[in-house]
Amino acid sequence: MFTPLRFLSLSLLLLWMISMNSLAHQALPYCHLIKAEQGNTLTFEISVPANTHWYLLSWHTPFDAWFSNFLTLTDLNSHQSLQYQGALAKRGEPTDEDYLLLPAGESLSVSLDLAQAFAIRPGRYQAALRPLRLYRDLNDKAQSTSLECPTLEVNLP
Amino acid sequence: MSKLFKLSTLAIASTLLSQSALAEGIAAKLQMSQDSFSSDQDVMVTLTLTNEANVPVKMLKWFTAADGVEESLFKVSADGQERPYLGAHYKRPAPSHKDYIKLKSGESISYQVELSSLYDMSATANYEISYDVSSMQLFAPNPGQAKKLARLGVEGIHSAPASFYLEGREFKGGNNKGKPGTGDGGGTTPDGISFTGRCSNSQQSDILAGLAAAKTMSADANQHLATASSNSQRYSTWFGAYSSSRWNTVSNNFSKIDSALNNEPLTFDCSCKKQYYAYVYPTQPYKIYMCNAFWSAPTSGTDSKGGTIIHETSHFNVVAGTDDIVYGQSGAKSLAISDPSQAIQNADSHEYFAENTPNLN
Numbered sequence: 001m002f003t004p005l006r007f008l009s010l011s012l013l014l015l016w017m018i019s020m021n022s023l024a025h026q027a028l029p030y031c032h033l034i035k036a037e038q039g040n041t042l043t044f045e046i047s048v049p050a051n052t053h054w055y056l057l058s059w060h061t062p063f064d065a066w067f068s069n070f071l072t073l074t075d076l077n078s079h080q081s082l083q084y085q086g087a088l089a090k091r092g093e094p095t096d097e098d099y100l101l102l103p104a105g106e107s108l109s110v111s112l113d114l115a116q117a118f119a120i121r122p123g124r125y126q127a128a129l130r131p132l133r134l135y136r137d138l139n140d141k142a143q144s145t146s147l148e149c150p151t152l153e154v155n156l157p
Numbered sequence: 158m159s160k161l162f163k164l165s166t167l168a169i170a171s172t173l174l175s176q177s178a179l180a181e182g183i184a185a186k187l188q189m190s191q192d193s194f195s196s197d198q199d200v201m202v203t204l205t206l207t208n209e210a211n212v213p214v215k216m217l218k219w220f221t222a223a224d225g226v227e228e229s230l231f232k233v234s235a236d237g238q239e240r241p242y243l244g245a246h247y248k249r250p251a252p253s254h255k256d257y258i259k260l261k262s263g264e265s266i267s268y269q270v271e272l273s274s275l276y277d278m279s280a281t282a283n284y285e286i287s288y289d290v291s292s293m294q295l296f297a298p299n300p301g302q303a304k305k306l307a308r309l310g311v312e313g314i315h316s317a318p319a320s321f322y323l324e325g326r327e328f329k330g331g332n333n334k335g336k337p338g339t340g341d342g343g344g345t346t347p348d349g350i351s352f353t354g355r356c357s358n359s360q361q362s363d364i365l366a367g368l369a370a371a372k373t374m375s376a377d378a379n380q381h382l383a384t385a386s387s388n389s390q391r392y393s394t395w396f397g398a399y400s401s402s403r404w405n406t407v408s409n410n411f412s413k414i415d416s417a418l419n420n421e422p423l424t425f426d427c428s429c430k431k432q433y434y435a436y437v438y439p440t441q442p443y444k445i446y447m448c449n450a451f452w453s454a455p456t457s458g459t460d461s462k463g464g465t466i467i468h469e470t471s472h473f474n475v476v477a478g479t480d481d482i483v484y485g486q487s488g489a490k491s492l493a494i495s496d497p498s499q500a501i502q503n504a505d506s507h508e509y510f511a512e513n514t515p516n517l518n
Contacts, residue, residue, distance in 0.1 A: 087446075095432075
């Protein structure tokens with residue numbers, strides 16, 4: 001029988017399923033590395049879709065340069081990774097200030113001078129970032145999403 | 158330098174006018190917090206500047222302690238011998254309006270200054286200190302004033318000396334006298350430990366206590382790895398399932414950490430103001446930069462001063478070349494379960510194994 005109560009509970013279930021679905025497939029930001037015009041500089045950019053903001057834990061990301069080893073540079077000729085020469089920091093628990101707000105519909109970028117952290121010989125390299133950790137809500141940090149940015153192959157002078 | 162100062166003073170004098178009094182209108186007074194200090198105590202002095210003239214005076218902030226000490230403001234001597242200033246000197250552009258503070262007639266302003274991070278106080282001695290600032294730029298520019306100051310031969314502000322006794326760190330542990338400070342904040346202890354970046358007495362004392370704890374921890378970790386059985390709970394909690402090659406790697410890491418702490422010339426720097434515990438450059442042994450969270454950490458136990466020194470020492474490529482893969486105890490425990498080969502490369506995993514808090518067998 002199709003009672004009003006049953007109709008209500010069915011539609012609530014349907015609404016719930018839609019909302020769960022949208023959480024799981026919430027449009028993620030897009031991140032990538034770009035070779036800058038000059039020298040050994042890369043630009044990191046993260047772009048956030050409209051309608052939804054995110055938080056990024058800035059540790060171990062390009063926004064933390066150079067206090068953690070967040071970037072691997074591999075020489076494509078020798079297949080050796082370059083030694084990281086920047087700093088490594090011991091920290092406590094992250095505070096709210098360590099999470100960077102990524103506003104809906106906006107892009108944030110930061111420029112990385114590779115020469116500050118690597119002794120670079122001219123050649124072709126693959127640049128790979130550690131996966132980013134994204135949060136929708138700082139009051140619910142148990143819910144987080146890992147985001148892998150595509151690697152970049154680049155000629156460095 | 159003074160020529161340059163005069164030139165820039167003239168440049169400003171021609172564009173700015175102010176109602177300022179003469180230099181002799183400002184009195185400086187020093188007050189020590191104590192008469193004598195032990196080697197682990199900070200040496201606090203209160204500097205009071207009073208405008209005794211009947212008109213307002215503007216002083217250049219750089220030569221007060223308004224934003225911390227940014228120039229050599231004091232003359233310090235130990236048993237009659239002048240001690241060098243170890244702090245920063247700044248190259249600056251010509252001062253602007255916002256670089257001056259104004260004292261009304263009769264007004265006083267006081268600053269607390271910690272001296273052991275700024276001057277070489279490694280020697281046990283009777284110290285004498287006076288505020289001693291001479292600069293043509295000290296007072297707000299005013300053409301009439303500059304001429305009058307020059308005519309009167311007034312160059313700055315000088316206080317009466319204050320004196321105190323200080324038990325220096327270099328005589329601790331007998332007659333193996335340490336080298337004098339090599340500049341930049343603190344000198345070298347008898348054990349070859351150096352301090353740079355303005356480490357105060359209490360900071361040096363905190364670091365040495367942390368280092369002693371770190372040595373105890375590394376010796377205990379070595380002992381455990383040499384004698385415990387392969388089902389050690391302490392090992393598996395932080396480094397995961399047993400394998401002989403991983404166990405050997407960890408043993409090797411700790412024997413190198415222990416050797417570095419006991420035998421290598423360690424340098425500790427106190428200039429970092431970030432909210433980290435500490436950081437290092439893995440390619441630059443054996444210098445450790447201590448940051449804000451270090452000073453409030455306990456000496457031993459979880460995330461302690463001793464453990465932080467273990468953590469940082471493990472990062473050096475010539476020691477264990479560890480990385481920061483995960484942070485915190487819960488992260489390190491999860492990593493041990495999910496990926497033991499990563500755990501043995503993680504600095505916090507080494508730290509927690511060494512701290513062994515809570516105690517595991």
